[in-house]
Amino acid sequence: MGRRFRRLDDPANFDIFQRWRVLMPPSSSETASQGVPVDEYQQTIRALSDRIVVAQTPIRILDAVKWDETVRKDFLAAKGKAFPAVDRAYYENRPLGFDSVALKQEFQNIERDVTRQLGQFNPVGQIMRRMCREYRMVVRMLEARGTSDFGLISQELYGAASDAFHAGDPTLADLGLMLSDYLNNIAGRGDLKDEPKTLTAKDAVSLLQSRLNRVFGEAEETIRVFESDGIVADAAAGADYIKIRTDAMFNERDVRALEVHEGLVHVGTTLNGQNQPICTFLSKGPPSSTVTQEGLAILMEVIAFASYPSRLRKLTNRTRAIHMAEQGADFLQVFEFYREQGFGMSESYGNASRVFRGSVPNGLPFTKDLSEGFHHGLQLHSAGRAQGQA
Template sequence: MNDHIVLDEYQLTIRSLSDRLVEAQAPIRVLDAVKWDENIRQDFFKHKGKQPPAVDRAYYEGRPLAFDPEAKKQEFQNIERDITRRLGQFNPVGQIMRRMCKEYRMVIRMLQARGTSDFGLISQELYGAASDAFHAGDPTLADLGLMLSDYLNNIAARGDLEDEPKSLTAKEAVAMLQSRLSAVFGDDTIRVLESDGIVADAAAGADYIKVRADALFNTRDVRALEVHEGLVHVGTTLNGLNQPICTFLSKGPPSSTVTQEGLAILMEVIAFASYPTRLRKLTNRTRAIHMAEEGADFMEVYRFYREQGYGLEESYGSASRVFRGSTPSGLPFTKDLSYLKGFILIYNYIQLAVRKGKLEQIPLLFCGKTTLEDMRTLRQLVDEGLVIPPIYLPPQFRDLNALSAWMCFSNFLNHLSLDRIEADYANIL
């Protein structure tokens, strides 16, 4: 932490408001509040997967939030009011912090609505819906999911791009990951540890990565975790924690989830750490959310995963990701759209930054838990000395030569008609 920096009165005002925001959001744990307990899973399999999980409004009422929602909303309201009083209506830092206050109030409203139809509607406001277009006349996220599925099926049909077997234990994966991240961040910066309390194969915290104790991995998985969880998620958290004034950059509201997950997927792609099976997982999540938005229930989404060739456990896990916080026949929790949606938005942003010669904007994506719509303001804040540039940057973003060259070509290639080319290449491919 940079607490030894001497701040002037204006900077101290921002810092104190920022700290209040960070403190206020601490007990809000969205994924903890929406997850389904182990006994729900056991009960589902006890009925041989023939009955939907026993989750309704009462289920969530029996799992109260870790804070008083009304008092917490009032706290954010008070912080928002004080931001306006002390910084004015149009102060750029104030505008970011006020938006965060509003967003956290919406998050609390969503969590209060667990098990009701409002839960899914507020989730769409926060994370988006699969039927959202990127801009007028463009394909939607649901279209993208289907299109990618077609490509991935063509690849899978070949049968020679099989995944290497998952023969690494969690212990071995932890050791590999630890040594690779120590090489990037220095020895004591990030801890990698085994955990049996997580749903996903791995999860990133402020300065640690948890790996699920009973999961198996291959070297490709470890590489993806190194890039996704380590270089991006932990990297941006550490950069946020290093902010001497805008401490709110260490915490991510839902709007930053889209940006952060998009960055993580983009990093996997440009570091050649992604692979078809992993991409298929993301496209299936998008397709499953879209199905639920269109009225499919838990059992239909569960069967969709079974038809995609996933085992019983994995199909249950994937389907429950879609309906957590909701009910088995309710609207979906749309957070998992963040990956593909964020990827497209970040990719477009970097492409435009290269086209306009604003390369210095690109690394600022890493200066904390940033949100795409704040990037122009952040540039201003760095120039004013209110935000410090990122300390930890993946190599691909530290030297922008290769990325810029790729984006220059990519800008041009976007103007070519692939359908026309396909017709022309028909006799050579």
Template sequence: MTSHSGLDDYQLIVRALSERIVEAQTPIRILDAVKWDESIREGFLKAKGKALPAVDQAYYLSRPLGFDSSAKKLEFQNIERDITRQLGQFNPVGQIMRRMCREYRMVIRMLEARGTEDFGLISQELYGAASDAFHAGDPTLADLGLMLSDYLNNIADRGDLKDEAKTLDAKTAVNLLQSRLNKVFGEAEGTIRVFESDGILADAAAGADYIKIRSDALFNERDVRALEVHEGLVHVGTTLNGLSQPICTFLSKGPPSSTVTQEGLAILMEVITFASYPTRLRKLTNRTRAIHMAEEGADFLQVFGFFREQGYGLEEGYSNASRVFRGSVPQGLPFTKDLSYLKGFIMIYNYIQLAVRKGKLEQIPLLFCGKTTLEDMRTLRKLVDEGLVQPPKYLPQQFQDLNALSAWMCFSNFLNHLSLDRIEADYSNIL
């Protein structure tokens, strides 16, 4: 933490309120609170995937949250009231912090509602629903998921774009990733630690200054490259940038609204560094489609069946389907966090495209100055000018020099005006 010296009275007030938010959210662990334990998985596999997992409201009640939810909601309410009292109704940094307090209260309400219908409804408020449109008349996330699946099927039908074999075990992947991240973040004070873990659902997960790799997962070179970009350059990089903020320390912590920005940035980075590939993209479209199925009334076995059709084995099928229903029940509404990837990618891409079109390039790197939320970007620009927020310390190469990125976005803007249907008809003789 930076020392408080050199801050004026106003900055000290902002910092004190910010620290209270950071402190208050510490025990809230969304993914820990919603995940299903090993016994549920074992029971499902024992029944050969024929019976619904044994999860109901009582299951969650037997796994308490680890904090007093009523007291925690009150704590956030008090912080929110003090922000208004000390900074006023319309203070820009106050508005960001108040929204965070409201969001964390909603998160607690969602966790209190585990195993009930309200859980899924609050999840949709926080992360969105697959049936949401981006703009009036535009396709929904579910439509885009299907569209992408069609493109991916056309590629898969070729049969010559096979993935490299996954020959790297977790230990090898850890060492490879560690040496790559040391080059980016430096080896001083062991900035980033990469280690194996057997307690995670995904192949990898990022914390404040570490990346965990699932100990029984296998990887290929391309996977490690994607992890370097996704977990390292984006998730860990923005956390470190948030932690180095001397005043707005809340930027080191991400409420759900920043999850959409985070995952969107991570997928965009995979695309512009050429680290993504069709199988990885299919994983994201499958998650979106599975959430949409559950929103439309499909139960766990039907969603599990969908993953089996997509070529996943019994264990992988369970693991994917349980991501959709964690926090909920096997016949309930889904946990919609996994929509953040595609939704965030589209929102971030559009934002950068517009920033280039309007000549506001200086706003683009600010996406990395911590766990930012897209709707705060204009305010953040002002806060940087005021000296309340520091520009990002760690910034991926692609965002340090905006020449190439803006050239690409200019072409992209221009090409958006052409009709693909018309082009397809015209090119039918040559393609």
């Protein structure tokens, strides 16, 4: 029996057609000025979308959960023998910067208006409602900083190391261990030794800025690269900028990886979202987009030959550390895990604090970093299935 094709005016195809209408830029015949919604339907979506963008503006997840420099200095002064001085009161003394009750209500109002104005089954409306629900959950998670609920909500938003792709399959933690074994075999090869890190943060900023200018344009200063002493990672991307940690050291490989991962993917996709004329919410990334973002970034590193064994080990170590914390390991045990991997005290503290930020030193972990391990696990698992080994 031949394949049946539905007519374009078939009601079953209406949502697909509407999705195409909204996500595709308007043609010159549809709009008097480029990027301006021209009919009531598009105007409704744009108005609701803009409300989401405005409502999420004060939410700064990583700023809200990070531990300050005093905690690090006190921990290192104690030679890593005492828990970091972080508890519920620590976070209560660091307000979120917004009214959490009012913000949750605003997302509830937007979700209700999306349903009322676009209907229950409109595809764009479904995306916006999901974003509203996620942002409400994010606010709940930040309200719960320093409590057991923080880690539980984090697992709902970002997943857990015990998650599996399919029933009976290895978990993310299992796949992380498998990849670590592969990397151990690679480590013995002399031709894959790490390059010495001779570039300061200032050097990396200059080099990365020049490379991104060639891609995005120097005149417009589309992407700004600058030093910062307020981040845990070596680098972090914002909407139109990349921050480099002031005391970090780099080599050429590191800068190339940052160019691809932070610049071409994270900032590049954000800039693309900002150019959307109707669905402006596409410029923002709720937690559910993290797996896609990190997966695309890691895939691009591989395609561009910008990744390397020690970088992959950094990602698998994060998965293993989160799994340890989920199984009951405390901060000192995770800190010692990193020491056993050959890291110094300061770097081991930084890695362990990524696991417990937002939580307490003997609490459940913040699982956002699993997104990168998720993609590596998926690649490894897919390769195993292809060879009949999974």
